[in-house]
Amino acid sequence: MRNVDRLCLAHFWVAFGAFLFACLIGTWQMWVRSPLGANIGTPGQYFMSVTAHGVSMAYVLTTFFIMGFGYFVAVTALNRPLPGRLWAWAAFWIALLGVVVTIIPIGLGKASVLFTFYPPLTASAWFYIGLVLVVAGSWIWCVLMLVAMSAWKREHPGQPVPLAMFATVANAVMWLWTTIGVAVQLVFQVIPAALGLVQTIDVGLARTLFSWTLHAIVYFWLIPAYIAFYTMVPRAAGGRLYSDTMGRLTFILFLIYSLPVGMHHLLMDPQHGNAMKFVQVLLTAFVAVPTLLTIFTITASLEIAGRLRGGRGLFGWIAALPWERPMVLATGLGFVMLGFGGFGGIINMGYGMNAMVHNTSWVTAHFHLIFGGSVVIMYFAIAYEIWPRLTGRDHMSLAPLRMQLWLWFVGMMVMTLPWHWLGLQGQWRRVANFNYADPIIAGWGPWVVVSLVGGFVLLISALLFVRNLAVLHRGTVVAVPRALYAVAVHPPKRVPAALNGFGLWNVLVLVLMVLAYGFPIAQFLIEPSPSAIVHRVR
Amino acid sequence: MSDARHEVDERWILRTELLWAFGVGVFIAAALGMILFTALTISVNPPSNVERIDPKALHLSGEFAEHNLGTTVSGDGTVIVRAIATQFMFVPQCIAVPANRRVTLRFASPDVIHGLLITGTNVNTMVIPGFVAQVHTEFTRTGDLLMPCHEYCGQGHSEMWATVQVLPENRFKPGSDGRISCAQR
Numbered sequence: 001m002r003n004v005d006r007l008c009l010a011h012f013w014v015a016f017g018a019f020l021f022a023c024l025i026g027t028w029q030m031w032v033r034s035p036l037g038a039n040i041g042t043p044g045q046y047f048m049s050v051t052a053h054g055v056s057m058a059y060v061l062t063t064f065f066i067m068g069f070g071y072f073v074a075v076t077a078l079n080r081p082l083p084g085r086l087w088a089w090a091a092f093w094i095a096l097l098g099v100v101v102t103i104i105p106i107g108l109g110k111a112s113v114l115f116t117f118y119p120p121l122t123a124s125a126w127f128y129i130g131l132v133l134v135v136a137g138s139w140i141w142c143v144l145m146l147v148a149m150s151a152w153k154r155e156h157p158g159q160p161v162p163l164a165m166f167a168t169v170a171n172a173v174m175w176l177w178t179t180i181g182v183a184v185q186l187v188f189q190v191i192p193a194a195l196g197l198v199q200t201i202d203v204g205l206a207r208t209l210f211s212w213t214l215h216a217i218v219y220f221w222l223i224p225a226y227i228a229f230y231t232m233v234p235r236a237a238g239g240r241l242y243s244d245t246m247g248r249l250t251f252i253l254f255l256i257y258s259l260p261v262g263m264h265h266l267l268m269d270p271q272h273g274n275a276m277k278f279v280q281v282l283l284t285a286f287v288a289v290p291t292l293l294t295i296f297t298i299t300a301s302l303e304i305a306g307r308l309r310g311g312r313g314l315f316g317w318i319a320a321l322p323w324e325r326p327m328v329l330a331t332g333l334g335f336v337m338l339g340f341g342g343f344g345g346i347i348n349m350g351y352g353m354n355a356m357v358h359n360t361s362w363v364t365a366h367f368h369l370i371f372g373g374s375v376v377i378m379y380f381a382i383a384y385e386i387w388p389r390l391t392g393r394d395h396m397s398l399a400p401l402r403m404q405l406w407l408w409f410v411g412m413m414v415m416t417l418p419w420h421w422l423g424l425q426g427q428w429r430r431v432a433n434f435n436y437a438d439p440i441i442a443g444w445g446p447w448v449v450v451s452l453v454g455g456f457v458l459l460i461s462a463l464l465f466v467r468n469l470a471v472l473h474r475g476t477v478v479a480v481p482r483a484l485y486a487v488a489v490h491p492p493k494r495v496p497a498a499l500n501g502f503g504l505w506n507v508l509v510l511v512l513m514v515l516a517y518g519f520p521i522a523q524f525l526i527e528p529s530p531s532a533i534v535h536r537v538r
Numbered sequence: 539m540s541d542a543r544h545e546v547d548e549r550w551i552l553r554t555e556l557l558w559a560f561g562v563g564v565f566i567a568a569a570l571g572m573i574l575f576t577a578l579t580i581s582v583n584p585p586s587n588v589e590r591i592d593p594k595a596l597h598l599s600g601e602f603a604e605h606n607l608g609t610t611v612s613g614d615g616t617v618i619v620r621a622i623a624t625q626f627m628f629v630p631q632c633i634a635v636p637a638n639r640r641v642t643l644r645f646a647s648p649d650v651i652h653g654l655l656i657t658g659t660n661v662n663t664m665v666i667p668g669f670v671a672q673v674h675t676e677f678t679r680t681g682d683l684l685m686p687c688h689e690y691c692g693q694g695h696s697e698m699w700a701t702v703q704v705l706p707e708n709r710f711k712p713g714s715d716g717r718i719s720c721a722q723r
Contacts, residue, residue: 043693043694043695043696044693047690047693047695112693113690114690118650118651118689118690120649120650120651120667121650121651121690121691121692200594202668203651203666203667203668204666204668204669207651207666242551243551243555246555266664267584268584268585268653268662268663268664269586269664269666269669270585270586270587270588270589270663270664270665270666270669270670270671270672271588271666271668271669272586272588273586273588274577274583274584274586277584277586278573278577281570281573282570285566285569285570286566288562288565288566289562289566292558292562292565293555293558293559293562296555296558297555300554346569349569350569350572350573351573351577351582351583351584352573352576352577352582352583352584353582354584354662355584355660355661355662356660356662358653358655358662358688359653359655359662359664359688359689360655360688425657425658426655426656426657426658426684428655428686428687428688429688430688430689430690430695431686431695431696432695432696433696434696438684440657440683440684441684489551490548490551527590529590529668529669530590530591530592530593530594530668531593531594531668532593532594532647532649532650532667532668533593533594533649535625535649535650535692537692537693
């Protein structure tokens, strides 16, 4: 096994280990807040569990998966050795140390502040220091991705960077921008408060800085799924990518529009005026564009594949697709979840309509469906696709893989559709237990039980996923290398500099960030909001 | 739409992409147009009054001192509700409001971030220490509604909720000082 393969596998196993742990405790959480498990466990245990679930899924699964996948793409798409392999291992160990440093205070009950850690509630300083280490590891990864791309460009002057690497670097650049908000919040506000150096905190400013990170981070998690859509799915389906240019545009649009939109998470907040809220809602609407373009391009690519395989008529090509292949199946199921989740997202974006659903189960449903559903199902598909390349062993049978993907899809739909409905009824988020004796809440009980069934199905799927990967390490079937990356219908020979790098787009991001966040942040410097006393959780 | 055509014609690809992009543009414009239209014509806006208040001195004097909390009807008939969201209760625990009349709800927090919604209505706001959260609404149905805290505020968060009693006009009778509390039952 090559060293870089070990590097990728180390990242993936940390990611999926955290994932399995988070699925286990997530199911427990659903159980205790349902009518079936009412009054099992204490609120202290519940909020400790919610914190661990959020941190594991949102910070560990994602960051480690994305880093591992990035190294894989850098080596395979550029077809050259990874620069700075020692740095990559250092980043891995720094981030892993960060995970340990974060999880210990959570387990001791000294960090039950949930993964969004809104001050003035403040956890043990180690909780934040651990998170900073995870981010520091990911920053090294970002630099390595940039170095790998520029080294390739020097060796191939004038040639277009392969789309998979172009997209990976877009994500790295976006992540550097994204983490600025939370880094400033942690270093200048939260960690001094946690250490006891300051006793009060400007809550409005802290929330605004966190919102800088809060939306773009979701696109950081999402982009690997889109990389698979553009660069792996067309080949897996037996076709070609409809348009390479559209792919480049999509990832550039993600870089530009993921960032100046975070205040749509603060629509119901009193510290910002309507004008700036509206500006960011306007920009939020544009972040739907890259997704809508992707749906078109990938559907068109799949149509090419379906017709090449003999599909006829308006819809006949759909039946002709090789649905038995996990990558194709995951894309189909992922698109369905993306459809439902995207529809919910448009509602959330509605500046005034948001009042119906803000901080209700609707929101929990929305991000579980979009991230846990359409994104994570593509993480599965990517893992299934590249694991044989990393281990040199192939899947004995694809049936358990398909079964696992179907279970994930069914579980996610059964869990989140009732949550959407309950959210519209006013069921609020983040509570350890409900008083099912209350006449309003009693009516929610049956739907909560239905969603719990979905949770169990998801847990079974998660166990099956880890089993499917684990057996590969002991498998005897030797993987036959085959092409991974899709070729475009018209492969680009040259592309404009703007579509082959990010210099210009960084300037545009800066302009948009000044426009979107300039005043909202400056207002706290011009007239600081009356500060609140720090509340340390024990 | 033959396969051959897909394979050869770059202009065909560009044309389909532009057509789709046009559809996307129309969709985005329609969504934003709707948001703008409802904001300008029927004032569908999020709560955004940007009004600062010191959380450390909330209870000492001024608008959110204890004797000012609850429902007040002023001489011109304006109904204003003032409540404090604090770990882990709302003060007061029950709020009386009239049906089918414009009501202004004002909240402040002396400690951590809270939030609230009122079930079956569009009332929803965050309560951020340092700022007054203000929502205008009109309750259209009478009866008891739940007003839970919807942002995690600590271990007792799940127990933090109040009741909103929506009274028909003939039972909404403030005292001579313009104040009204929930009916005892």
